[in-house]
Amino acid sequence: MAFSVPSVIQIPEEYRGREQTYIKHRVLNQYIQSWAQKLASVARQFGRVRIWYVDCFSGPWESGLTNHEDTSIHIGLNAIQDAAAFWKIQGYQIDLGAIFVEKDDEAYARLQAYLISRKDQFQIQIHALHGEFGSKVAEIERLIGNDPAFLFVDPTGWKGAAMKYIAPLAKKERRDVVVNVMYDHINRFKGSNLDYVRKQLTEFFETEVSADLSEEALFQLYRDQLKRVCGLKYAADLTVEDPCRDRTKFRLVLGAHHHRALELFRDVEKTVLGDETPRIRAAAKDADKFERTGQYSLLPPRLPNEDLYGNLHQEALVEVERRLPTILAVRGPQTFRTLANEFLQELHLPVRDLGTLLGKWRSSGRLTVDGMRPREKTLKDSHVILAFYEAKIVAVPPSQGNLFDALPGVGG
Ligand SMILES: C[S@@+](CC[C@H](N)C(=O)[O-])C[C@H]1O[C@@H](n2cnc3c(N)ncnc32)[C@H](O)[C@@H]1O
Structure with a gap:
């Protein structure tokens, strides 16, 4: 059962x-x-x-x-x-x-x-x-x-x-x-x-x-x-x-x-x-509600309003954008591998999402990367991030959801 x-x-x-x-x-x-x-x-x-x-x-x-x-x-x-x-x-x-x-x-x-x-x-x-x-x-x-x-x-x-x-x-x-x-x-x-x-x-x-x-x-x-x-x-x-x-x-x-x-x-x-x-x-x-009240909802179970992982994942994308300029300013160019090792320990995002995020910034001209071929879309271990150009974050209502699209220069 x-x-x-x-x-x-x-x-x-x-x-x-x-x-x-x-x-x-x-x-x-x-x-x-x-x-x-x-x-x-x-x-x-x-x-x-x-x-x-x-x-x-x-x-x-x-x-x-x-x-x-x-x-x-x-x-x-x-x-x-x-x-x-x-x-x-x-x-x-x-x-x-x-x-x-x-x-x-x-x-x-x-x-x-x-x-x-x-x-x-x-x-x-x-x-x-x-x-x-x-x-x-x-x-x-x-x-x-x-x-x-x-x-x-x-x-x-x-x-x-x-x-x-x-x-x-x-x-x-x-x-x-x-x-x-x-x-x-x-x-x-x-x-x-x-x-x-x-x-x-x-x-x-x-x-x-x-x-x-x-x-x-x-x-x-x-x-x-x-x-x-x-x-x-x-x-x-x-x-x-x-x-x-x-x-x-x-x-x-x-x-x-x-x-x-x-x-x-x-x-x-x-x-x-x-x-x-x-x-x-x-x-x-x-099921808990049924045990307490003896009644099942007539409607199918709803997804919780608070999606903890979803929030942590979105926060992670914002944090990467917030931390990157300081890291590059203080330590100079960084390989994708070094950044991934650091970010993945504290932030809740898979490495491919990090690679995609940086790849989109690079395509839109916000990021300068060494070692990437023109047609490559995602960053890999040996790619070196040289510079990052800050942009203002546009407030987007949560209903419009995806931060990949919400961050300027990251959409599409
Ligand atoms: C939370 S349960 C383990 C559940 C199991 N890992 C699972 O996911 O199915 C903890 C178990 O450790 C045993 N235990 C408690 N203290 C222990 C100790 N110091 N050394 C070894 N086993 C211990 C308990 O008797 C209990 O069976």
């Missing part, structure tokens, strides 16, 4: 009332599949390669299905298996590994039962570890060695997910980490005077957290710390809102060594948060 939302998205029934988990799992699925496919392409150069999915707080947790299809365990295993199948067709052998860490006795028993039940379906070296993530770091390090790995850190709150545990695993090359930072919990407790809460929060951020930090400042701090403590080059986050209330439930924070991971993260964000989430939330609000 599934409940539907305007135009095609079908949300499995078991996610009803926890649609934020569905969104999290959509991000996870999309990210891991492409990540595994990209990494496995290394096999084309080096022969055999083993890639790992490491689920550091695995569950199963709040799973509504006996086959646990609605868990990160199932999603992670299937995603790496799909990537290996893709490469097998091209004639390359990819070895797969997966590690699951679960502390709760009952959940661990269910994890084991699930893994045994599916043993024959996976060609994956699987390790289930019973205990706290922090106490299993050395064992995980030993198992994965120098292999590429995707680390998923999804604690129930923040307890047990100290940054010093993530660091040794994330430090090595070809490691990506995604941490679920539970903003609604942290926000409630960040001003607490309880010693054990302060200690746990300090361990989670690997620094003191001031009670008066705004949401934005808190995440800036987490991203900066993740890069610093774990020796990562890039960090970015995406926001998952409460399905029925317009406020942040949690953010998924990416830490990565390679800019392609950053690009992938922003692509996945646009697909899941931009295209799918408004429809998922519309259906969630409708």
